[in-house]
Amino acid sequence: MSAQTIDQISLLxxxxxxxTAVLVLLADLLIGRRGAVYGSLVLGGLATVVCAIVVGGNRxxxxxLPGGGACSWVPSPLAMVAAVVFALLTIGVLALSIPSLRLGTAPVGEYCFLLASSMAGGVVIGYAGDLITLIVGLETLTLPLYVLVGLRRYAPGERVSTAPASASVTFLLISVVSTAIALLGAALNYAATGALHLDRLVPGSGVTAPVAAAGVGLMVVGFAFKVAAVPLHAWAPPTYEGAPLPIATYLSTASKLGGIVALAAIVSRLDADVVTAVLAVLTMTIGNLVALRQTRMVRLLAWSSIAQAGYILAALALGAAGVEAAAAYAVFFMVLEFLAFGVVTALRAPGADGGDILAYRGAGRRSPWLGAGMVLAxxxxxxxxxxxxxxxxxVTVVDALIDQGWGWLAGVVALNAVIGLAYYVRVAANLYSAPPQVGIAVADPELLEAATHPPRKVTRPVVAALLGAAAVAVVLGFAPQILFGALT
Incomplete structure (x- = not known):
């Protein structure tokens, strides 16, 4: 394919x-009705899903560049799956956001435009064929989230919280540092090898080998910030806690997926097994151990997502041989994490934070279907x-590690899975514990809320999002070959 030939179908x-982002902006400016804005984002997201499937993964x-090869936009099975997941997560997060948007907690047009822009960045990451496109896509995914984390309106008389602004600034500063590190790594690798296109990335040789190796390490570290890998994780729990619940959902799923796809693009072509394995062990172990001590629901889910990222990194330590296992795990995790955050959003008042774990005591008794959804997640x-x-x-990750002779890392994954059982079982049991009886003095305000709070009415958009996520989780549980077939 010549340099002047552009395959428009691949760009669909x-x-x-x-x-979608342009359509949402125009709907807000020209029509100005919430339904039109919501509909534009939903239709655009569904169109993205259809286009990704139509293009497929083998185009x-x-x-x-002249002479073929070295393309900046490369359809692949992973790109197709990533685009579908990004679009569906965006629609799902919009559904979770509608109850709070109805209360005026954020301007609808700006909120939906930023979500659509972030989705566009996620799509670019999957199809990126060179380092520049990859980093631009990653920043396009992340930049709108800086605003969304702190985008909060307060009603007259409502207590103003500094948590969203603090979380937004923390996220911004850490992301800027991570991007600078990734760009420095890409620059060093380019200086040593002269390659920017992913399919031409090669290890350095001779006197340039140390420079190229340093560049690879810096790129892995820069992208590891995005997945909150230990020791690059400290931003995640306070950011998730301070962000609105739907945006925390997006951070723990779509934003993390972007970092995973970017890491897969590097480690599948360059030797980064040692640094990735070290990050994997630290991430899954520390994530699980710290999660054991959490008393706040969102912080527990944040540390849980850090531990889950460690399992994905373990598969990526295998290089190209582990990309399919890592991608499959990432999709399974995104569905279940979305379902867990969705249930938390449904159980809390619109615009409220995640609250203490004790506030969910007996929630499974009051709302059996929501309790079942959380248990499934x-x-x-x-x-x-x-x-x-x-x-x-x-099983997919452990099997891939054993097949490639990384039995010790498979053992670490299995051990950490056992550790994680403790806090997952604790939260699930709390859902069905009997709250204190009304009339008995209770000192803890969270326990008092659990005892006196009636079941909340869940709005239709949230119900649709939860049913969709639960259905996908069940289908993938009984027919995982659907996902594995799409990735090959």
Whole structure:
């Protein structure tokens, strides 16, 4: 394919995702009705899903250098799956956001435009064929989230909290540092090898070898910030806690997926097994150990997501041989994590934070279907039935590690899975514990809320999002070959 030839069909997912952001902006400016804005984002997201499936994963790339190969836009099975997941997560987060948006907690047009822009960046990451496109896509995914984390309106007389602004600034500063590190790594690798396109990345040789190795290490570290890998994780728990619940959902799923896809693009082509394995062990171990001590629901889910990222990094330590296992685990995890955050959002008042774990005491008794959804999510994250999707995810990673002779790392994964059982079971049991009887003096305000709070009415958009996530989790649990087939 010549440099002047552009395959427009290959670019359809990008056109659909970027067009969604433009359509949302125009709907807000010209129509100004919430329904039109919501509908534009939903239709655009569904169009992105359809375009990604139509393009498929085996089409030639475009924006290529003369002579073929070295393309900047490369359709692949992973790119197709990532685009579908980004679009569906965006629609799901919008559904979770509607109850709070109805209360005026954020301007609807700006909120949906930023979500659509972030989705467009996620699509670019999957199809990126060179380091520049990859980093631009990653920043396009992340930049709108700086605003969304702190985008909060307060009603007259409502107590103003500094948590969203603090979380936004923390996220911004850490992300800027991580991007600078990734760019420095890309620059060093380019100086040593002269390559920017992913399919031309090669290890350095001779006197340039140390420079190239340093560049690879810095790129891995920079992208590891995005997945909150230890010791690059400290921003995640306070940011999740301070962000609105739907945005915390997006951070723990779509934003993390972007970092995983970026890491996969590097480690599948360059030797980074040692640094990735070290990050994996630290991330899963520290994530699980610290999660054992958490008393706040969102912080527990944040540390849980850090531990889950460690399992994905363990598969990526295998290089190209582990990308499929890592991608499969990532998709399984995104579905279950979305379901867990969705149930938390449904159980809390619109605009409220995640609260203390004690506030959920007896929630499974008051709202049996929400309790069942949370148990499904927690069991899946723990790798237990009935969360078969999570069980298949862990088995896939362990099997890949053993096949490639990394038995010791498979053992660490299995050990950490056992540690994680403690806090997942604790949260699930709390859902069905009997709250204190009304009329008995209770000192803890969270226990008092659990005792006196009636079941909340869950709005239709949230119900639709939860049913969709639960259905996907069940289908993937019974037919994981659907996902594995899409990734090959």
């Amino acid at each position: 997912p990008l056109y659909a995702a970027a067009g 030639p790339g475009t924006f290529c 927690l069991a899946g994250l723990a790798g237990l039935p009935p969360g078969l999707a999570g069980l298949f995810a862990k």
